[in-house]
Amino acid sequence: MTDGPEGAPRRPRLSRELVLHAALRLVDEQGLEALTMRRLGQELGRDPMALYRYATNRAALLDGVAELVLAQLVISADTPDWQEQLRRAAHQFRQLALAHPNVVPLIVTRPLATPLALRPIGTLRPLEQMLELLIAAGYPPVRALHLYRSYWGLLHGHVLNELQEVVVDPEATDALLRLGLDRLPPEEFPRLRGLAKALLAGYDGAAALDESLDLLLNGLQAVEQQAPAPGSRRRRAAPPARR
Amino acid sequence: MTDGPEGAPRRPRLSRELVLHAALRLVDEQGLEALTMRRLGQELGRDPMALYRYATNRAALLDGVAELVLAQLVISADTPDWQEQLRRAAHQFRQLALAHPNVVPLIVTRPLATPLALRPIGTLRPLEQMLELLIAAGYPPVRALHLYRSYWGLLHGHVLNELQEVVVDPEATDALLRLGLDRLPPEEFPRLRGLAKALLAGYDGAAALDESLDLLLNGLQAVEQQAPAPGSRRRRAAPPARR
């Protein structure tokens, strides 16, 4: 708001914050491909080259956007119920992903290009907080690290899952789905076709996330029999580990 | 046909297969950004515009590459031990990801742009096979779908995790890691810094994957005790017990 798309004389001094926020807005509204040095420059009423004072690269700009979103995630380690805390963080992450679906590919993918130790600090903070939480819950640090990886992987996986279920135009879904399913040879895809109504029924992301978290936490509890147990109390059958 | 006298430049007739394989090779060897219509054209000794006969888009080309890799995944539903089958498929997927790391972003990310029903068939086949496997194991279809989602999410998450642990130059890792960790304010990142040696110790991806699978399968088993029991009911039964 506040002005037309072009020729706006308004020009506050640039700053990294300002640039990144404009970039995020652009990505949110028009997708990743729209985040272009030229377009962002125009959005800010500046020459595209000005941006290079605040991000050495387009790639760096992308990292900045991802960091901006991820930094909103706060995991506090002060609650006694760490499992609840894990769930809360998971849902928080999910909400962030839903609020910025176009940024999700960056979040899950950009780290592939950057070794852990060199990642932006805002990205590492959730990791640290998560470790703190798990260690406070009684897990030995190395195990906490492993657990963190499983948990984070679950989150990334879930969010990717859910986002591809989201449909822009819910009205067109029906026709689209049938159209798509009819295309599939029935003898080769009987199961998938049989699930048409379930696929049409929509997708409760929060419930699905909880389901996956249940699996993880229950599994964790089941595995604890052979490993030092943290703050949980129940015990049951002990399956042997493999490989 | 088409076997004429071999001239100076060899130019077999193009085909979608041929184009996609060349594209995959390019991505494998030089990364995603190197997959450019012009470069691919040059690679094939053809005008870039020729490619548009076999892929309507660069985006379609990317989808094709992802499909090409994913289609190599085969899940057979004929084994009685479905859990073992799940593990096998997971490790197979992991191997594919390791063999084509540059394609992984496509695999996890491209579906976001395409509603499920319109995805390339090669991409849907693993889904169908997986559903068949779970349903044969006794799960009701809808539950099988949910389970599939958790499982597939876990796979994507794990692979993303593992790939960002991979280091191009293992010798430089040490210095790099220390450099990076030293950068972090000690009072803000005590846990992370404390895990330096664990991070340096390297990452056993297969083991980590098994660990995550253990969590999922054990959790599944644990949940079954309170929910309507799937595993042991149907005719082609496979009890939830693990070896």
Next chain:
DNA sequence: ACGTAGCGTCTACACCGTAGACACGTTGAG
């Protein structure tokens, strides 16, 4: 033999990231 349909090419255009030189306003030292 001849149309014809598909494959490949050529040209052209709008857009992209970014290197490098440069103009300008601010600031701090003398």
Next chain:
DNA sequence: CTCAACGTGTCTACGGTGTAGACGCTACGT
């Protein structure tokens, strides 16, 4: 107050990109 240094934004330019559209060519069905 002067002036040099510096940080900020601008301008120009270059090589690369995706792809629309018209066009030639070759192979093939008839």
